[in-house]
Amino acid sequence: MVDTETFLDVSIWRDQGGDGHFETYQVPRLANQTILDVVSWVQQHIDPTLSYRFACRVGMCGSCAMMVNGEPRWTCRTHVKKVVVEDCLEIAPLRNLPVIKDLVVDMDPFFDKWVAANAVFEPSRTRDDPMAPITPDDPMRIVADGAIECINCAVCYAACDVVAANPEYLGPAALNRSWSLVNDSRDAGQAQRLHAVSAGGGCHNCHSQQSCAKFCPNELNPTLSISGLKRATLKSLLRWDR
Ligand code: SF4
Ligand code: SF4
Ligand code: FES
Known part of the structure; x- marks a missing residue:
């Protein structure tokens, strides 16, 4: 269900090759929304060039980890309501690993x-x-x-x-x-x-x-x-x- 009254301000790290910076997107707040849902929404509705990694969506494969508001999280099992601060999210690639592109790190x-x-x-x-x-x-x-x-x-x-x-x-x-x-x-x-x-x-x-x-x-x-x-x-x- 879409809550058309409420939007999240989502800052996502974009890096197409050494020009790393945050870009901010407005994403509709949904019921039971995960961080991975937010990233997927941006990729599907705003910018198809956004790169990120996931596979199972159920906490099995370990491929979807990112930094969320400065802390490392498995994004497919992290609900927005657990980590959001005043309707804002900051989503970045995992710390301590080289960035390949956007939210994708070299493992x-x-x-x-x-x-x-x-x-x-x-x-x-x-x-x-x-x-x-x-x-x-x-x-x-x-x-x-x-x-x-x-x-x-x-x-x-x-x-x-x-x-x-x-x-x-x-x-x-x-x-x-x-x-x-x-x-x-x-x-x-x-x-x-x-x-x-x-x-x-x-x-x-x-x-x-x-x-x-x-x-x-x-x-x-x-x-x-x-x-x-x-x-x-x-x-x-x-x-x-x-
Ligand atoms: S946080 Fe570390 S120990 Fe825990 S599942 Fe992930 S890689 Fe394994
Ligand atoms: S130094 Fe690293 S491995 Fe050791 S307790 Fe701290 S986080 Fe864990
Ligand atoms: S997509 Fe597999 S653990 Fe998150």
Whole structure:
């Protein structure tokens, strides 16, 4: 339903190649409207050249994250009424990542850090071996469960001040994934992983102030995962010193 009496003043970051600036649009206020609905309305009714990313629209794919009034959000599940300030919205590309165009950022640096953190499963068995049984009440499985539902949205990465200050820092999502693999008893890459996450840009850079946990749309707590990595890397260092 359209409320023809009410409009939103929406400032959207436009960047067609180095000329970044905000442009303001008037968008009708709709019932149950999300931030992604607002961006789509501008693209469909005012400027078809506006670029942005989305796929599932239901909080599964992690592709629609943007800065909304200065905070990182998954825009398909963020209702306007939750974040609007005096009928105004400011929508910008995710912080801490290079802008490709308008609201689209380059995700390569984000995923490069998953590789740098060895946040990739290293099988200990071949496809010919029987499957390793892991029961739901296995203590390692329970710890891994707490970190596993990441949708790779980079909201936590945009929220992290240490990433902003130190581009070498691996960041909350890659480290969170590494922690879930440290707790996977089927994985054969633990020594290399602990070495990777304790190197220069690793887990010991985290200041534990939990911006990542505050904004993670799936209510994960990368800070907790990183504190687990800090303990695991110290334990592994002490073992090497013996
Ligand atoms: S707690 Fe650590 S990873 Fe999370 S936002 Fe702060 S510095 Fe970044
Ligand atoms: S940890 Fe949360 S905020 Fe970070 S990428 Fe995964 S789902 Fe997104
Ligand atoms: S469009 Fe898939 S999570 Fe938002």
